[in-house]
Amino acid sequence: MEKQELPLWKKLNFFKSKETAQNGWSQVVADDRDAETIYRKRWNYDKVVRTTHGVNCTGSCSWKVFVKDGIITSENQQTDYPSTGPDMPEFEPRGCPRGASFSWYVYSPLRIKHPYIRSQLLSLWREALTKNNGHLVKAWGSIVEDQDKAKQYKEVRGKGGFVRAEWQEVNEIMSAMLLYTIITYGPDRIAGFTPIPAMSMVSYAAGSRFLSLLGAPMLSFYDWYADLPPASPQIWGEQTDVPESSDWYNAGYIIMWGSNIPMTRTPDAHFMTEVRYKGTKVVAVSPDYAENVKFADNWLPVNPGSDAALAQAMTHVILKEFYVDKQEKYFLDYAKQFTDMPFLVLIEKEDTVYTPGRFVRASDLGLAVNKGEWKPVLWDAVQEGPAIPKGTIGQRWDSTGQWNLKMENESGEALSPLLTFLGLEDEQICVDLPEFTEGGTGIVKRGIPVKLIMNNGKLLRVTTVFDLMLAQYGVKRNLPGQYPVDYYDEQTYTPAWQKKHTNVETELVIQIAREFAQNAADTLGRSMIIMGAGINHWFNGDTIYRAILNLVILTGCQGVNGGGWAHYVGQEKCRPIEGWGTVAFARDWSMPPRLQNATSFFYFATNQWQYETHSMDGLKSPTVTKSRYSHPADYNVLAARLGWMPSYPQFSENPLQLSTKASQAGAETSEQVIRHVVEKLKDKSMSFAVEDPDNRKNHPRGLFVWRSNLISSSWQCLLCMIRQARLPSLLARCWIGAKGK
Numbered sequence: 001m002e003k004q005e006l007p008l009w010k011k012l013n014f015f016k017s018k019e020t021a022q023n024g025w026s027q028v029v030a031d032d033r034d035a036e037t038i039y040r041k042r043w044n045y046d047k048v049v050r051t052t053h054g055v056n057c058t059g060s061c062s063w064k065v066f067v068k069d070g071i072i073t074s075e076n077q078q079t080d081y082p083s084t085g086p087d088m089p090e091f092e093p094r095g096c097p098r099g100a101s102f103s104w105y106v107y108s109p110l111r112i113k114h115p116y117i118r119s120q121l122l123s124l125w126r127e128a129l130t131k132n133n134g135h136l137v138k139a140w141g142s143i144v145e146d147q148d149k150a151k152q153y154k155e156v157r158g159k160g161g162f163v164r165a166e167w168q169e170v171n172e173i174m175s176a177m178l179l180y181t182i183i184t185y186g187p188d189r190i191a192g193f194t195p196i197p198a199m200s201m202v203s204y205a206a207g208s209r210f211l212s213l214l215g216a217p218m219l220s221f222y223d224w225y226a227d228l229p230p231a232s233p234q235i236w237g238e239q240t241d242v243p244e245s246s247d248w249y250n251a252g253y254i255i256m257w258g259s260n261i262p263m264t265r266t267p268d269a270h271f272m273t274e275v276r277y278k279g280t281k282v283v284a285v286s287p288d289y290a291e292n293v294k295f296a297d298n299w300l301p302v303n304p305g306s307d308a309a310l311a312q313a314m315t316h317v318i319l320k321e322f323y324v325d326k327q328e329k330y331f332l333d334y335a336k337q338f339t340d341m342p343f344l345v346l347i348e349k350e351d352t353v354y355t356p357g358r359f360v361r362a363s364d365l366g367l368a369v370n371k372g373e374w375k376p377v378l379w380d381a382v383q384e385g386p387a388i389p390k391g392t393i394g395q396r397w398d399s400t401g402q403w404n405l406k407m408e409n410e411s412g413e414a415l416s417p418l419l420t421f422l423g424l425e426d427e428q429i430c431v432d433l434p435e436f437t438e439g440g441t442g443i444v445k446r447g448i449p450v451k452l453i454m455n456n457g458k459l460l461r462v463t464t465v466f467d468l469m470l471a472q473y474g475v476k477r478n479l480p481g482q483y484p485v486d487y488y489d490e491q492t493y494t495p496a497w498q499k500k501h502t503n504v505e506t507e508l509v510i511q512i513a514r515e516f517a518q519n520a521a522d523t524l525g526r527s528m529i530i531m532g533a534g535i536n537h538w539f540n541g542d543t544i545y546r547a548i549l550n551l552v553i554l555t556g557c558q559g560v561n562g563g564g565w566a567h568y569v570g571q572e573k574c575r576p577i578e579g580w581g582t583v584a585f586a587r588d589w590s591m592p593p594r595l596q597n598a599t600s601f602f603y604f605a606t607n608q609w610q611y612e613t614h615s616m617d618g619l620k621s622p623t624v625t626k627s628r629y630s631h632p633a634d635y636n637v638l639a640a641r642l643g644w645m646p647s648y649p650q651f652s653e654n655p656l657q658l659s660t661k662a663s664q665a666g667a668e669t670s671e672q673v674i675r676h677v678v679e680k681l682k683d684k685s686m687s688f689a690v691e692d693p694d695n696r697k698n699h700p701r702g703l704f705v706w707r708s709n710l711i712s713s714s715w716q717c718l719l720c721m722i723r724q725a726r727l728p729s730l731l732a733r734c735w736i737g738a739k740g741k
């Protein structure tokens with residue numbers, strides 16, 4: 001029998017001389033290879049699953065996940081992406097260190113796997129259920145309608161005290177809340193919030209469908225966490241339609257504006273680094289020396305929040321050098337066809353003061369056309385008079401099928417829009433323009449060329465958007481008024497003016513604006529701005545974004561491969577939006593769904609309006625003497641009343657009972673029910689709920705939040721929910737495997 005060696009003795013044997021090979025460079029050892037078994041087990045798997053990380057990182061990289069006994073054992077990047085084509089770098093391999101460690105998150109011991117409920121509410125519920133002989137709806141009503149009981153569980157919010165519960169019991173509580181609220185107050189007293197659906201379409205749709213079937217409103221997410229740019233729908237009417245990241249490789253000039261691409265677009269950043277080898281210049285606009293700055297040829301270290309000033313100064317340079325000093329044909333043609341710059345604007349006169357008014361419509365000129373109130377006009381250089389182009393909102397709805405951007409008038413004749421009246425003007429006048437830099441009170445008087453049009457004995461003064469834009473940006477054209485002398489004059493919006501706000505050198509701004517525009521002129525629009533969320537997180541962030549977007553519009557880049565605006569995120573799209581929308585908002589059962597902007601909802605529901613610190617005097621244009629209302633909430637009420645903005649809870653009555661009451665009053669058709677409701681609003685026997693948000697019957701009463709950290713997503717919300725804890729009688733939080741916002 002072989003003698004057994006003690007393990008320790010085995011280890012000491014290591015120091016004994018061994019048989020060697022390879023001239024003493026290798027040693028011959030006869031040990032077992034048991035250790036390798038552990039290694040093999042660690043990497044063992046039953047199957048491979050393809051997936052991605054639905055955590056709103058938006059990379060949506062394709063991953064292989066190796067699974068053993070239903071447990072993720074490891075992950076690997078998938079490498080079967082379609083090719084981007086010849087002369088282009090490929091997408092793959094895509095991924096990032098966060099994604100590679102994602103399974104740790106899935107199995108984190110911190111992840112909540114059971115429902116929890118505040119102990120006070122659970123005690124109240126069990127007691128109420130017993131007292132009401134197991135009647136769920138009565139039990140819930142007995143808690144929320146009793147002020148002392150409701151106070152008991154609402155007062156302890158924010159103090160912890162959650163206890164673990166069973167799904168059966170919490171489902172009963174939620175059902176009781178839903179039924180009681182719908183029967184007593186109406187389904188529009190319940191609301192739902194969850195972040196962007198593209199991050200997890202199924203999760204979003206599961207909850208939104210449920211709420212839509214109940215008739216409860218879904219709250220918007222886009223505006224709530226100030227993450228995505230409302231400037232995009234404001235300008236183009238869509239949700240951030242930007243090119244895929246491989247298009248960065250087609251650009252001739254890239255500005256990374258507040259977008260730290262290697263951090264926020266890790267799998268795609270290589271397109272930016274690779275295109276530099278083709279000679280593309282890369283510029284970084286960033287307050288700090290972020291990771292992306294090291295890739296840039298120029299760094300514009302702008303003061304945080306002052307990006308609009310930088311963009312406005314660049315716009316000043318581009319307008320002066322490419323529209324006035326010389327006329328860059330490509331830019332001018334683009335502006336005439338794809339922008340509103342040729343459209344006519346009414347100039348209003350009060351006493352001796354002129355101010356820009358609204359667009360001139362076909363109906364203002366007495367033109368006998370269908371939907372004339374919805375058709376803005378421009379000045380046609382061929383006909384030497386006003387003309388209605390195709391592609392306005394009027395054509396969208398006049399059923400002629402002529403809603404397009406062909407350079408033709410409504411009769412199909414060739415159109416040559418005039419950008420400026422300079423040289424053809426009937427008079428030159430000075431208009432008052434707002435200058436928001438003097439604590440919001442500044443006014444600057446600048447000259448514009450004006451045409452005079454007589455219609456039905458009424459004299460109309462009109463100019464073009466372009467003429468007003470040049471005036472607003474202070475681009476001098478030998479017109480009267482306070483125009484800056486040159487780039488070094490510190491009047492708005494010169495390169496010297498911006499330095500006071502941004503701290504970026506005047507010369508550098510002139511250089512970058514020139515380069516950006518010249519590259520666009522040379523390449524027919526291949527100048528690109530990749531924008532990030534940082535510049536969006538400011539009060540009036542939409543206007544900052546719009547100031548920057550002007551640059552890609554004025555240079556004919558938007559809509560061109562390798563040009564225009566690229567956004568810092570990528571997968572904010574629900575690709576199958578039409579089918580998904582039907583499922584998500586239960587459009588197969590009822591129309592229309594109740595949708596509302598979250599910002600207004602919480603503004604009223606959490607009493608933020610009572611803590612408002614902005615008066616309308618500080619927000620109104622300095623050219624307006626007196627604002628219509630003094631409190632911003634009143635504008636919200638106005639928008640709800642006039643039907644511009646959906647607002648829930650909608651009326652001071654349960655909407656379910658409205659049609660019953662209308663029937664009792666003799667209404668038989670839908671139109672008669674509507675008339676009944678309108679009459680009640682007119683005679684003030686019923687009001688919009690938002691008109692009296694303090695009234696208890698107008699309170700929202702149930703809020704569902706899933707895969708979201710609603711309160712931390714908005715600092716303002718956090719403050720107000722601390723101050724005013726009245727909103728949700730039940731806050732149901734479901735953690736469905738997402739990081740959330």
Ligand code: SF4
Pocket residue numbers: 052053057058059060061094095096097098099100266267
């Ligand atoms: S970027 Fe990272 S976290 Fe996002 S999907 Fe790709 S691997 Fe996952």
